[in-house]
Amino acid sequence: MSDKVLHYCPGCTHGLAHRLVAEVIDELGILERTIGVASVGCSVFAYDYFRCDFQQAAHGRAPAVATGIKRVHPEAVVFTYQGDGDLAAIGTAEIVHAAARGEQITVIFINNAIYGMTGGQMAPTTLVGQATTTTPQGRAPERAGYPVRMSEILATLDGAAYIARMSLHDPLHVGRARRAIRKAFEVQLKGLGFSMVELLSSCPVNWGLKPIEALHWIEQRMIPSFPLGELKNTAGVV
């Protein structure tokens, strides 16, 4: 990672997710052939923090941009870093089809159950009953539908080789998340297909919680809705 000071809010786990990805890239010794794709959302400046080549994609289109890059440089390691608004709303088609094609890319998917950057509106991952600026009385399924579980959806696709959902709310889970990220990159290095790690991540500012409370909220509220684990590991990566 670069020396730049992270711009994320105090208690936000975006920065932690960055560190895990950066550590895995260093561990695998692939920094000089890695090309990242930054999405739109709080992580829009991700390229400031990684010391590899980067492209900035339009909202939701990172998997398509990554596809273009990977097809030009099949030997490169290409990853996208996307929020839930980016990946599960405006970019649903792009992520589904990148996975269906078995595109040899790795996706880091930050699920914080809300739109962070634009100020706390409902995301496709917002929990039933969760208050946001566009669901001020709490998300009511009869009006606003139900949360979308992208990892489960993508795991049904033949092109997806490795799909895991992990959480960043305590050190034990952070360690597991790190191992999953490493596996996801290894899947790409072995050319086995599409890989994605979904990370349950905090947004204390827009949840209206203190940083510690936010971590509890992930554990108590998010995990029951978004169960953790490897949803797909056809590749048999250990």
Added chain:
Amino acid sequence: MKGLEAMGEAAIRAGCRYFFGYPITPQSELPEYMARRLPEVGGVFLQAESEVAAINMVFGAAGAGGRVMTSSSSPGISLKQEGISYIAGAELPCVIVNMMRGGPGLGGIHPSQSDYFQATKGGGHGDYRLLVLAPASVQELADLMFEAFELSERYRNPVLVLGDGLLGQMMEPVRLPPEQAVAPPNRPWATTGARGRAPNLVSSFHIDPAELEALNLRLQEKYRTIRAEQTRFAVEDPEGDARLFLVAYGTAARVCRAAMRRARAEGIPTGLIRPISLWPFPDAAFEQVMERALGFLTVELSLGQMVEDVRLAVAGRRPVEFYGRTGGMLPDPEAIVERLHLLWEKVGVRHG
């Protein structure tokens, strides 16, 4: 060769190795041709899930240093506008083909020129320009593909080749230049993996207003250079005696050529101005004929879009009339000649 196939083959010979597209009539033969040919030359054809995805794949591939193109027709080009704006903002080279069909909305599948505004005045958001080239024959479809790749790389700007369904389906003899030796383009700014150098960033995002304004000012400077260097047109005036000028591009220009011959046989000294670059618009063509011209008749497969640029170029010095058909209907040479007669009377000249 069929127009669309000539375009595909020309693109490959110009060194294009990546094609991302999505089917739409009347241009699907171009992606089909690329699907067949690109793997033979070690290239990549990929059918995207949508035009939105296709143009963003183009963004990625261009940013990664590939020579890349996409093609579509009107409703598909509308979807591509998001990506085109980002590509213009990130200053990436690529070629986009629009074989226009009638609109608005789903419109129809027959030839049209009603995307002129969208092509030349923006289309996507932001202060940006595309170089827009308008071929009028199968030979030109092929030649302008070469030009398109060259120009897009020279200026790091997307180039739009604007044709229509009729040109694409037309069969005409064509001479294709030999395959260019495809030297990997020298693109020190591309994302290729930061081996032994500082990381590269391909982005159109500038949160600092001063920085964004600076980018826009720099882009305008580039557009001024393109304006000065890349105006293309043809003036057809068989006897050098023309006093009225038809103004038309693409398929409309072909109809106008027939009308011009007929009008001349009926005693109206008519010429044809054929803009080949629609942006930058060839104002110079009008200066070239202004002294002898008494009036202009713009003919389009739309209800009047390019005519606005013709009026700007003529700047009130001569009458500018308009005749257009739309929805896939072709202008009728006879109706054009009729209008030339009216204009000839109006400008008060009796031949003889």
